[in-house]
Amino acid sequence: MADKPIRVLLVDDHQVVRRGLRTFLEVQDDIEVVGEAGDGDEGVARAEELRPDVVLMDVKMPGTDGIEALRRLRELANPARVLIVTSFTEQRTVVPALRAGASGYVYKDIDPDALAGAIRSVHAGHVLLQPEVAGALLSPDDSHGGTGRGPSLTEREREVLGLIADGRSNREIARALVLSEKTVKTHVSNILMKLDLADRTQAALWAVRHGLTR
Numbered sequence: 001m002a003d004k005p006i007r008v009l010l011v012d013d014h015q016v017v018r019r020g021l022r023t024f025l026e027v028q029d030d031i032e033v034v035g036e037a038g039d040g041d042e043g044v045a046r047a048e049e050l051r052p053d054v055v056l057m058d059v060k061m062p063g064t065d066g067i068e069a070l071r072r073l074r075e076l077a078n079p080a081r082v083l084i085v086t087s088f089t090e091q092r093t094v095v096p097a098l099r100a101g102a103s104g105y106v107y108k109d110i111d112p113d114a115l116a117g118a119i120r121s122v123h124a125g126h127v128l129l130q131p132e133v134a135g136a137l138l139s140p141d142d143s144h145g146g147t148g149r150g151p152s153l154t155e156r157e158r159e160v161l162g163l164i165a166d167g168r169s170n171r172e173i174a175r176a177l178v179l180s181e182k183t184v185k186t187h188v189s190n191i192l193m194k195l196d197l198a199d200r201t202q203a204a205l206w207a208v209r210h211g212l213t214r
Helices: 015-025 040-050 066-075 091-099 112-123 131-137 155-165 170-177 181-194 200-209
Strands: 006-011 031-037 054-057 081-086 104-107
Touching: 006 015, 006 040, 006 112, 015 031, 015 112, 031 040, 031 112, 040 054, 040 066, 054 066, 054 112, 066 081, 066 091, 081 112, 091 104, 091 200, 104 112, 155 170, 155 181, 155 200, 170 181, 181 200
Parallel strands: 006 031, 006 054, 054 081, 081 104
Antiparallel strands: none
16 A cells, blocks of 8 residues: 555645645645635544544634644544644643654744654654754753753663654664664654553653753
């Protein structure tokens, strides 16, 4: 099924933004825009109806915002990967979005080709944060002297965690560290358990906040 296009749903309250995204994405051979929504409520309903692979979601929308819509999609166990595309850069916006289950967070001024790459990346299971977003996640305390060791992480687990934050898949981590993919999966499971985290997105967020990114 490698030639099957990535099915994308656009959720943004500005019709001009949706139109611009659709115009660009429809010329991508491997991406298909399957629908649009103008707010969070409609976005959740359309995601349940259309079952897209990736949802491009704005944060600030009238009524149900993007973060609440994200939470509802996770509660419904909707498998779509959600890529936040917004103009809001504040930590108080970025962190809740990632904790709610976003697979990535990019700004609306992202280069169009980079946006297409971001869609492909989150669809492949990677966690994607633009460098500016990673910087926004660092609190003053975290940016000075944070070691990222955690209470019981081994050096190898810290290496794996840093690569998760870089958006690497288990296969890519295995190649980078010359390990088997099964061993990497074990390290990832141990990291999530030790840090009491739910998924790779939360692990990436933890790594960024504790200085484990490159």
